Amino acid sequence: MAHSAIDHFLQENLEAYLQETLRLCAQPSVSATGEGVVACAALVEEILQNHGFETWKIEGYGNPVIVGRAAGRSERTLLFYNHYDVQPPEPLELWDSPPFAPQIRDGKLFARGAKDDKGEFVARLAAVDAVRAAHGGALPCGVLFVVEGNEEVGSPGIARFVQDHLDLLHCHGALWEEGGLDFEGYPGTSLGRRGILAVELEVETLSRDAHSGSAHLLPSAAWRMVRVLASLKDENERILIPGFYDDVKPIAELDLELLRRLPDIEPYLRETFGLRGFVGGLSGFELKKAVFNPTCNIQGITTGYQGPGTKTVIPAKASAKLDFRLVPDQNPTDILQKLRAHLDAEGFTDVRITHSDYMFPYKAHPDHPLVRLAAQAAEEVYQKPYRLIPLNGGSSPAYAFAGPLGIPVIDAGVGFGIENRTHAPNENVRIQDFLNAARHIGRIVDGFAALET
Amino acid sequence: MAHSAIDHFLQENLEAYLQETLRLCAQPSVSATGEGVVACAALVEEILQNHGFETWKIEGYGNPVIVGRAAGRSERTLLFYNHYDVQPPEPLELWDSPPFAPQIRDGKLFARGAKDDKGEFVARLAAVDAVRAAHGGALPCGVLFVVEGNEEVGSPGIARFVQDHLDLLHCHGALWEEGGLDFEGYPGTSLGRRGILAVELEVETLSRDAHSGSAHLLPSAAWRMVRVLASLKDENERILIPGFYDDVKPIAELDLELLRRLPDIEPYLRETFGLRGFVGGLSGFELKKAVFNPTCNIQGITTGYQGPGTKTVIPAKASAKLDFRLVPDQNPTDILQKLRAHLDAEGFTDVRITHSDYMFPYKAHPDHPLVRLAAQAAEEVYQKPYRLIPLNGGSSPAYAFAGPLGIPVIDAGVGFGIENRTHAPNENVRIQDFLNAARHIGRIVDGFAALET
Numbered sequence: 044m045a046h047s048a049i050d051h052f053l054q055e056n057l058e059a060y061l062q063e064t065l066r067l068c069a070q071p072s073v074s075a076t077g078e079g080v081v082a083c084a085a086l087v088e089e090i091l092q093n094h095g096f097e098t099w100k101i102e103g104y105g106n107p108v109i110v111g112r113a114a115g116r117s118e119r120t121l122l123f124y125n126h127y128d129v130q131p132p133e134p135l136e137l138w139d140s141p142p143f144a145p146q147i148r149d150g151k152l153f154a155r156g157a158k159d160d161k162g163e164f165v166a167r168l169a170a171v172d173a174v175r176a177a178h179g180g181a182l183p184c185g186v187l188f189v190v191e192g193n194e195e196v197g198s199p200g201i202a203r204f205v206q207d208h209l210d211l212l213h214c215h216g217a218l219w220e221e222g223g224l225d226f227e228g229y230p231g232t233s234l235g236r237r238g239i240l241a242v243e244l245e246v247e248t249l250s251r252d253a254h255s256g257s258a259h260l261l262p263s264a265a266w267r268m269v270r271v272l273a274s275l276k277d278e279n280e281r282i283l284i285p286g287f288y289d290d291v292k293p294i295a296e297l298d299l300e301l302l303r304r305l306p307d308i309e310p311y312l313r314e315t316f317g318l319r320g321f322v323g324g325l326s327g328f329e330l331k332k333a334v335f336n337p338t339c340n341i342q343g344i345t346t347g348y349q350g351p352g353t354k355t356v357i358p359a360k361a362s363a364k365l366d367f368r369l370v371p372d373q374n375p376t377d378i379l380q381k382l383r384a385h386l387d388a389e390g391f392t393d394v395r396i397t398h399s400d401y402m403f404p405y406k407a408h409p410d411h412p413l414v415r416l417a418a419q420a421a422e423e424v425y426q427k428p429y430r431l432i433p434l435n436g437g438s439s440p441a442y443a444f445a446g447p448l449g450i451p452v453i454d455a456g457v458g459f460g461i462e463n464r465t466h467a468p469n470e471n472v473r474i475q476d477f478l479n480a481a482r483h484i485g486r487i488v489d490g491f492a493a494l495e496t
Numbered sequence: 497m498a499h500s501a502i503d504h505f506l507q508e509n510l511e512a513y514l515q516e517t518l519r520l521c522a523q524p525s526v527s528a529t530g531e532g533v534v535a536c537a538a539l540v541e542e543i544l545q546n547h548g549f550e551t552w553k554i555e556g557y558g559n560p561v562i563v564g565r566a567a568g569r570s571e572r573t574l575l576f577y578n579h580y581d582v583q584p585p586e587p588l589e590l591w592d593s594p595p596f597a598p599q600i601r602d603g604k605l606f607a608r609g610a611k612d613d614k615g616e617f618v619a620r621l622a623a624v625d626a627v628r629a630a631h632g633g634a635l636p637c638g639v640l641f642v643v644e645g646n647e648e649v650g651s652p653g654i655a656r657f658v659q660d661h662l663d664l665l666h667c668h669g670a671l672w673e674e675g676g677l678d679f680e681g682y683p684g685t686s687l688g689r690r691g692i693l694a695v696e697l698e699v700e701t702l703s704r705d706a707h708s709g710s711a712h713l714l715p716s717a718a719w720r721m722v723r724v725l726a727s728l729k730d731e732n733e734r735i736l737i738p739g740f741y742d743d744v745k746p747i748a749e750l751d752l753e754l755l756r757r758l759p760d761i762e763p764y765l766r767e768t769f770g771l772r773g774f775v776g777g778l779s780g781f782e783l784k785k786a787v788f789n790p791t792c793n794i795q796g797i798t799t800g801y802q803g804p805g806t807k808t809v810i811p812a813k814a815s816a817k818l819d820f821r822l823v824p825d826q827n828p829t830d831i832l833q834k835l836r837a838h839l840d841a842e843g844f845t846d847v848r849i850t851h852s853d854y855m856f857p858y859k860a861h862p863d864h865p866l867v868r869l870a871a872q873a874a875e876e877v878y879q880k881p882y883r884l885i886p887l888n889g890g891s892s893p894a895y896a897f898a899g900p901l902g903i904p905v906i907d908a909g910v911g912f913g914i915e916n917r918t919h920a921p922n923e924n925v926r927i928q929d930f931l932n933a934a935r936h937i938g939r940i941v942d943g944f945a946a947l948e949t
Contacts, residue, residue, distance in 0.1 A: 197806070239808070241806040241808070243806075248772075250768075253769060254889075255793040255821065256888065256889035256890030256891065257765075258775070258791035258792075258793040258819075258889070259775060259787055259789050259889060260765060260774055260775055260786060261765070261769055262773065262774070262775050263793065265794035265796070266725075269794070270731065272719075312710075312713060315703075316703050316714055317702065318715070321713055321715070322711070322712060322715050325713075333712040333713060334712055338708075338712050340716060341718035341719055341722070342718075342800050342801050342808065342811070343718070343801040344797045344798075344800065344814075345797075346796060346797050347795050347797065348795050348817060353696075353819070354796070354817075358795070358796060359769075364807075366708050398806075436707075436711070
């Protein structure tokens with residue numbers, strides 16, 4: 044049976060894939076600073092070629108995007124999205140071994156990128172090799188890799204890259220960069236992510252800060268920004284921008300059912316964040332459902348004097364960074380227009396929107412065959428139920444593939460991930476999790492050709 | 497006649513007083529950093545002794561307070577408040593000559609402290625010497641100098657210093673540190689200052705910042721602070737703290753009359769601050785009267801991410817610095833209690849007031865004989881009417897002398913002051929203004945003994 048052949052191959056060749064992970068992690072590739080990214084792109088291309096992939100290095104979307112393609116017996120093709128760039132390794136003094144001198148100890152591989160996302164990438168290559176070996180040297184389905192180099196700086200070019208390469212990227216389903224153990228060690232995935240509209244608002248009421256002894260005369264930018272923000276959301280968390288909720292879909296019955304099955308995360312959140320209570324005083328099932336509420340978050344406010352002590356100034360300028368998390372089928376460009384219209388209607392014509400970026404919401408159907416395949420495979424590997432989260436509160440550029448390519452994307456449920464210290468010092472992956480991830484992915488590649496979609 | 501003898505003495509001895517100013521300004525005395533303050537206190541004491549004053553160096557209230565006393569033929573005593581500390585001189589590169597290497601050029605004396613407040617102090621010494629000379633070597637009234645060293649850091653110890661030295665400071669009237677030409681070059685004074693209550697508010701909703709993908713779950717300190725601030729003042733500038741206006745006195749008829757006589761500062765403010773409009777849309781006489789409105793100003797807000805671009809965080813903490821400017825007879829300690837009660841009543845029991853400091857409002861009567869004497873003297877020296885401003889929007893520790901000593905204080909109308917670049921690079925005083933200030937002050941010292949109070 045193919046599954047045991049896959050497992051056998053992976054167990055036998057584990058050391059080689061760990062060495063490959065070490066080699067890739069030894070190459071810095073910090074997109075925030077540019078350190079090593081060009082060399083890392085070349086290394087990724089070489090590695091894909093070594094594993095039998097035809098490759099393309101595509102420029103013009105930030106750091107090079109590396110595409111790898113391997114044909115299969117079926118025309119059906121599975122796309123893997125990964126990235127070769129990493130977060131900056133600082134603060135260096137908190138690492139027990141240097142971030143770009145990877146080291147295996149205590150059953151774990153330590154390096155910047157060990158988890159996010161170089162380890163995940165190599166685990167997938169291992170899975171593909173294992174499936175190929177289990178099928179006598181030929182893949183049962185086509186496999187496409189898209190390995191980009193700007194993920195840690197927000198993937199600014201990826202949506203345009205997809206739009207420009209629809210033929211090259213033609214496929215029937217995709218697995219996003221990572222996955223798939225939750226805080227209790229259960230495998231699972233979210234079926235979608237909320238969209239996001241991030242904006243920066245600025246207002247200037249004076250050409251320079253004034254003495255607060257004139258506060259009865261001179262208009263304050265700080266007060267004006269408080270008024271602007273207060274106009275956006277009421278005290279019951281209802282967003283007051285006219286038309287904001289127009290495109291919000293009701294929660295489907297099946298999603299409600301999935302929400303009911305989810306574990307109770309209240310104790311975990313209470314402890315992690317020292318909470319006195321949740322937003323809106325919600326608890327229980329109401330709190331689980333709240334992910335289907337769009338939000339308006341203040342990322343930060345900048346105005347006036349922020350040093351020690353007192354400074355008697357009237358701030359001339361104020362700015363606020365906001366993000367709106369959007370649910371299906373809200374459209375961030377539409378919400379941006381409605382925000383501007385709201386500001387104008389409230390008399391805040393002097394408040395400028397100086398920056399905006401966005402991602403669309405995206406959600407797969409819980410009954411999609413690819414979801415069922417990932418669930419089945421995970422339950423076989425982990426011997427635990429695969430938990431389906433109907434919607435994740437965050438956002439990802441997975442929508443940029445799902446929409447234009449017309450495919451389902453399993454956004455965060457295939458790979459490894461628990462206590463990995465992602466983005467932090469001593470990032471690591473347990474060898475056993477690496478192996479299990481490859482076994483899980485191998486089963487999905489093995490079964491993908493036969494899916495009825 | 498005494499006035500012409502005073503003027504003659506000052507003209508003859510001007511060079512010596514300028515040299516004394518240069519010597520005093522050459523001694524750094526930056527209270528914010530401590531640079532040179534001890535040496536400067538000693539120099540001030542020496543200078544006072546050189547001018548015939550008995551002196552006290554009083555410790556325990558921050559940098560030493562130097563008191564100088566000279567008896568007069570009358571028991572009536574006039575107090576001069578001055579300070580020997582200066583603002584930091586930075587940015588140094590914007591000075592045409594070094595801040596502590598004083599220089600006379602183009603009819604001006606350039607140095608840090610030339611205006612604020614070393615030049616003012618020496619001009620007063622010159623005036624006292626001139627009066628003494630004009631009266632055959634004996635002062636007609638007693639003169640007290642209080643020269644402190646913490647003015648530029650908010651005079652934190654001065655109120656307690658006065659309370660502890662009521663006997664030493666016994667006097668019948670006081671002139672505050674500076675004066676006296678307004679933006680159009682007219683002499684004048686404000687008859688009082690608003691009080692101030694400065695507070696810092698802090699709120700913490702999470703033990704650390706969280707990802708904004710959880711904004712439907714986790715309470716935001718930024719939003720909470722926006723709600724707190726919005727609860728303090730309505731959109732018509734009415735402060736919503738219960739009882740806030742209880743002790744506000746109506747504007748007296750005489751003060752309304754003085755307000756009517758004041759020049760129109762709207763064009764000046766519009767140009768200086770690039771205004772589109774004034775607070776509350778006020779103009780004309782309503783705008784002049786607004787100084788009698790207490791205010792609630794936001795000095796600054798600190799919360800969340802303030803760097804470039806976007807960071808998807810829910811801020812765990814938020815703080816805001818506020819100042820309330822208070823009018824007679826509001827009491828800042830009473831307002832602080834009312835603010836706390838308001839926060840509690842609104843459910844903001846978790847919002848802490850982490851810092852507070854304050855000054856009381858103070859206002860002299862426009863018909864007080866000392867005010868009339870200062871006006872008469874100024875009109876003789878400047879040949880222009882002395883402008884009386886019933887209330888200045890700012891605050892000063894003059895109240896700390898006026899109340900406990902039971903005396904009128906002319907807060908800002910005796911001395912020099914126009915285009916002096918106070919607190920800025922190239923601080924300077926025009927020699928002619930220095931001389932005129934000494935002539936004005938000499939007339940006040942000359943006439944003080946005979947005042948009917």
